[in-house]
Amino acid sequence: MVARTADTLTSPALALREGDGGAVLEASGDWTIETIGAMDRQVRDIAAAYKPSQLQLDVSGLGRVDTSGAYMLGRPLREGDDPVRETVFRGEHPSAARLISEVHARMWHGTPPEPPGWGLKKLLTRLGAGTEHILEEAWDTFGFFGHTLTTLGASLLNPTRLRWTPTVHLMETVGINALPIIAALSFFIGAVVAFMGASLLETFGAAIFTVDLVGISVLREFGVLITAIMLAGRSDSAFTASIGSMKMQQEVDAMRVIGLDPYEVLVVPRVIACVVMAPLLTLAAMLAGLFGGLLVSWVTLDVSPSYFLTRLQNVIDWTHFMVGMSKAPVFGLVIAIIGCRQGMKVGGDVESLGQRTTASVVQAIFMVIVIDALFALMYLEADI
Structure with a gap:
């Protein structure tokens, strides 16, 4: 022919x-x-x-x-x-x-242009559409969370299905590589809290309570929050970008064709890495924050390091440390779920990848703040 x-x-x-x-x-x-x-x-x-x-x-x-x-x-x-x-x-x-x-x-003729202006009807329409979008996002996230937990449970019951090599590699990427920046930020946060506490409490002749302020704030809130926010900004965006690029190149579809479960291959290792490394990073952040508060107290209040550590041990209850550490795996789980879900939602173009990466970071930080507030209310009611 x-x-x-x-x-x-x-x-x-x-x-x-x-x-x-x-x-x-x-x-x-x-x-x-x-x-x-x-x-x-x-x-x-x-x-x-x-x-x-x-x-x-x-x-x-x-x-x-x-x-x-x-x-x-x-x-x-x-x-x-x-x-x-x-x-x-x-x-x-x-x-x-x-x-x-x-x-x-079969032509797509486009949607008619919206009428100009900000009338009440248009305002309510936009408000309703935004609310519907938020509810759909929440519903899809819960569905993704359930699917992930099901796959994770099946993998834990049969450990041979777990992919240890990518999991350990992700632990290094999520945890060890993020340790310097998290420790540095926590150090400065602890130093700033100590400096502001010393400036305010010294007015009332209670400068020594700066040690208590630094200990409670860093152990209970700032250590785990700094860790979670850094994970959301650093690791969550990386999860979305890596899975999204595979989705764009149809590698996820190829996995399904050859009989591999994308949740088992891509999502479960990232969830395990975040859940395991978040408490370890939180512990490092707490130590760095306390060290920053110790240095500032030593310089501004002439509180010796030995006295700082002694008062910290005698006054600060271990429950504050446990409260902070209890939040870390929950934050790690939420961050991993949101990042992987947004990566799975990436379409076939670069614009979709950028939008999903941005949404991943914003949603993860928002959920970290909301869950931290819920933890605070729960521990307040439990008097912890």
């Missing part, structure tokens, strides 16, 4: 014959993707000069036509979403009229 080339095609032509109250377009030649480029300007001029109801198309002299040619021939005949009228065609052609109508019927 000889392949058809542009040399075997006849150049298209479009003649315009004026009539009573309208015009007839006489198409001739081959209207295919290889030949129609030169006709674009003439077709646009005709579409601008006449209304679709004033035109008819004579297809009796038309040669070969494909969907591209049908799209261009039908451009002057289209009127919004209304189907092309059968009476608009003249002459006989085996496929032109049907192809033009089919192309028009």
